[in-house]
Amino acid sequence: LQKLIHLLQATDDPLIQEQALITLSNSAAFSVNQDIIRNINGLSVIGGMLSNCIPKVKEKALNALNNLSMNIKNQEEIQVFITQVCRTVESAPLNSDVQLAGLRLLTNMSVTSDYHQKMINSIPCFLHLLSEGTERTQIQVLKVLVNLSANPAMTRHLLRAQV
Secondary structure (H helix, E strand, O other), X not given: OHHHHHXXXXXXXXXXXXXXXXXXXXXXXXXXXXXXXXXXXXXXXXXXHHHOOOHHHHHHHHHHHHHHOOOHHHHHHHHHHHHHHHHHHHHOOOOOHHHHHHHHHHHHHOOOHHHHHHHHHHHHHHHHHHHHOOHHHHHHHHHHHHHHHOOHHHHHHHHHOOO
């Protein structure tokens, strides 16, 4: 795992980055690996890939963070990327794999109310995606909105959102 993290830091080759991120994402299926990746600073390295302009690399980074977000300690570190993930969801092509990967990560990060405040500015985007997206996009957006709606502190923001 450490070699994969170092490889991500050392290369600019998008194909190598994509494969390393896929392997890290698959490795994150095991809770022991989730802790190891966090402890070797892997979350910030993977999060740094969100700035990559290659959509496939960005998608694979979102997928890896999504798998890693199943761990509460990892969520504490991943939360620093929520605003960037929201911007990615807003700017990605409608119904794209990048958009769906971002929504899946936001779904996991919104299961508890700890990070809902970081998503407030994206509520109008979520509502737009609900009306314009394909069924897959709509389902993913609904999961985020249901999580947000479970928090009474979000009621005002959800009801006042300009659509």
